[in-house]
Amino acid sequence: MDDRRRGYGIIEVSRRPWKLFEDECRYLVYQSLSGFDIKPTDIVFESPPSHIYGELSTPICMMLARKTGLNPQDLALEVKSRIDTADRRFIAKVDVASPGYLNFYLDKPSFFKLLISSIQALGVEWGRLESDRRLRVIVEHTSVNPIHPIGIGHARNSFLGDSIAALLEARGYDVHRHFYIDDVGRQVSILAYGYNLLGKPRFEEKPDSFLGYIYASISCILEIRRLKSELESCRSKQSEDEYMKISSRLDEWVAIAAELRSRNEKLFDRLLESIESDKDPEGRIAEINRLYEKRLDEDIVGIVREVVTLCLEGFKETLSRVDVDFDSWDWESDIVWSGEVDRILSMLKSTSYCRLEEGALIFDVAEAARDLGLEERIDIGLELPSLTLTRADGTTLYTTRDIAYAFRKLKQYDLSITVIGMDQKLPQIQLMITLSALGVDRVLDRYKPLFYGLVKLPGYRMSSRRGRIVTLDDVLDEARVRALTEVRKRSPNIDPREAERIAEAIAVGAVKYALISVSPERDIVFSWDKVLNFEMNSGPFLQYAYARSSSILSKADVDYIYADFDPTILNDRLEEDLLIHISKYPEIIWYSSENLAVHIVAEYANELAMKFNSFYDKLPVLKAEPLELKIARLKLVYAFKSTLGSALRILGIRPLERM
RNA sequence: GGGCCUGUAGCUCAGCAUGGAUAGAGCACCGGCCUCCGGAGCCGGAGAUCCCGGGUUCAAAUCCCGGCAGGCCCGCCA
Numbered sequence: 001m002d003d004r005r006r007g008y009g010i011i012e013v014s015r016r017p018w019k020l021f022e023d024e025c026r027y028l029v030y031q032s033l034s035g036f037d038i039k040p041t042d043i044v045f046e047s048p049p050s051h052i053y054g055e056l057s058t059p060i061c062m063m064l065a066r067k068t069g070l071n072p073q074d075l076a077l078e079v080k081s082r083i084d085t086a087d088r089r090f091i092a093k094v095d096v097a098s099p100g101y102l103n104f105y106l107d108k109p110s111f112f113k114l115l116i117s118s119i120q121a122l123g124v125e126w127g128r129l130e131s132d133r134r135l136r137v138i139v140e141h142t143s144v145n146p147i148h149p150i151g152i153g154h155a156r157n158s159f160l161g162d163s164i165a166a167l168l169e170a171r172g173y174d175v176h177r178h179f180y181i182d183d184v185g186r187q188v189s190i191l192a193y194g195y196n197l198l199g200k201p202r203f204e205e206k207p208d209s210f211l212g213y214i215y216a217s218i219s220c221i222l223e224i225r226r227l228k229s230e231l232e233s234c235r236s237k238q239s240e241d242e243y244m245k246i247s248s249r250l251d252e253w254v255a256i257a258a259e260l261r262s263r264n265e266k267l268f269d270r271l272l273e274s275i276e277s278d279k280d281p282e283g284r285i286a287e288i289n290r291l292y293e294k295r296l297d298e299d300i301v302g303i304v305r306e307v308v309t310l311c312l313e314g315f316k317e318t319l320s321r322v323d324v325d326f327d328s329w330d331w332e333s334d335i336v337w338s339g340e341v342d343r344i345l346s347m348l349k350s351t352s353y354c355r356l357e358e359g360a361l362i363f364d365v366a367e368a369a370r371d372l373g374l375e376e377r378i379d380i381g382l383e384l385p386s387l388t389l390t391r392a393d394g395t396t397l398y399t400t401r402d403i404a405y406a407f408r409k410l411k412q413y414d415l416s417i418t419v420i421g422m423d424q425k426l427p428q429i430q431l432m433i434t435l436s437a438l439g440v441d442r443v444l445d446r447y448k449p450l451f452y453g454l455v456k457l458p459g460y461r462m463s464s465r466r467g468r469i470v471t472l473d474d475v476l477d478e479a480r481v482r483a484l485t486e487v488r489k490r491s492p493n494i495d496p497r498e499a500e501r502i503a504e505a506i507a508v509g510a511v512k513y514a515l516i517s518v519s520p521e522r523d524i525v526f527s528w529d530k531v532l533n534f535e536m537n538s539g540p541f542l543q544y545a546y547a548r549s550s551s552i553l554s555k556a557d558v559d560y561i562y563a564d565f566d567p568t569i570l571n572d573r574l575e576e577d578l579l580i581h582i583s584k585y586p587e588i589i590w591y592s593s594e595n596l597a598v599h600i601v602a603e604y605a606n607e608l609a610m611k612f613n614s615f616y617d618k619l620p621v622l623k624a625e626p627l628e629l630k631i632a633r634l635k636l637v638y639a640f641k642s643t644l645g646s647a648l649r650i651l652g653i654r655p656l657e658r659m
Numbered sequence: 660g661g662g663c664c665u666g667u668a669g670c671u672c673a674g675c676a677u678g679g680a681u682a683g684a685g686c687a688c689c690g691g692c693c694u695c696c697g698g699a700g701c702c703g704g705a706g707a708u709c710c711c712g713g714g715u716u717c718a719a720a721u722c723c724c725g726g727c728a729g730g731c732c733c734g735c736c737a
Binding site for chain 1: 661662663664665671672673674676677678679680681684685686692695696697698699700701702716717718729730731732733734735736737
């Protein structure tokens, strides 16, 4: 058990007080059900809908009654009669409710005593669990292609990933945050091609934003060229439908071109001219791709690395604004150049699943999955498409390189989390099957992609190729302006620089909360209203409750913290609700880390803030009489602040002492 | 055509793992609350065929089967 005794006097400390209560209940029920064939873990507990049914409840008797044909109510009464609560610590009473619930009533004073002294003793360790084995974990997230600024959709990835990392740290793991730089492949080659055409142009703006413009413009120009030639060949074949289809797509791209051109006519025209004077831009791009991947031309290597590095500078600027940091930046090209990809390829070739088709190397994923008996463990229908590992020109594809990267991850870490868009589910599954085929140990347990839904603009999905992207920078700027007006309105006398600092924290909190608080598998339709929400169920709402609690504590004599206190005095329903909710915090950490579900933490924090606000509104703290009550309430406020503070840190939202 | 994800109040979303007591929040709407620790707040009201249809069960938003709608994927793109 994680209890220990410390200090003078005897102060008992528990990292998981609620679990102590639950385990006590579990043990009693288990003992009383000795005649049945069940394990303690078969007994599930839930929170009753109302406190009149106690604090913990189990329907186990109803479940057993079904199997045995007994009457659930009778069984529950029988169990109750066998339970002896005389020498129990945290159970005040056991009762039976129709149609067969066993309800447990918490012995609040002794529980609250333990809870509050634990939180005080643990300090920042409160909410941090101890794991028997300190797993080494890699969390790879963000990994935005270095060809355009970070969009609000990518930001969902960053926030989710950073938060998951913090959560797993709280779980007691050794967590490493990695950014995978996708510098190999066609997209970066396109950008490098354009950047080179312009003769390494100078620019004033943020580098990722400038490069994003170049990338969008070139892909647009190329797309129009391609569509035009398709249209030509279509005309000769006289297929009316096809012609109309291509023609309308062409119209769409021409409109996009006009839009892009209006943003920077000189630059756009220069690009257009240069591309038009190039006989074979597509060929040149493929050439850049090949020369870079094979590292055959140091000039090309220099240019590609230069654009990518520039873009990353922009990323770092944005990411530091939102407190997202990485332990490592892993270049995809390094994995190729180091020979890791070749080694993986030759290992794959030596399996029976590879074949050559028109010069390209193909891996039969479906067959591998069947042979390895993986069908049942993978939640995708097994008409798994084959995976192309190499192009006819010998260059590799994204997933191939990702397999090598994943191989490395699982070699160096016990557990690998990859935060990645839902649209990449299939390639990730192909990757896992491929790794399994290579004999990597327990791939499905150790390689965990965390898929999330796309962030769409109302009407259409964002597209960096179309230059249609709402950037995180823009959203943050807008949120900060909004927050600053609020701060000024509420605290007119505040120091302007302090106001800026607070507004920025609020802006970041609002945007993060909006993206993190919905379950990841859902798509999100971007809306300013949602992201700039400062009211209930928002980042600022949490920060506000936190600021209120610290305001109280800052006005109190610090000695209260050392004072002994009488837990029986905290007997208002509002106080009890708040304390019980606080005590469940470590369980939330446990559950949400098991399920890689940070939105659970967000929801918990929101409820916690709501309970605190109700308490705050109705019950005075600083003016509470007698002194014992004031001390007890101050300790409660401290416990709240400590808990919300910890949850905010996991969510990546800055706790504010004032706002 | 096949696969995956989603469908809960006018709107945005929890709840689905492990079936269980009156299906919870927020926004918007209606009505109250600043002589008292910060009103970004609190209290109350109204608002739900839990997409539809079957099935399993004493009990289904939750599990199973079949539909429907939306999104995504099925590339020598990433």
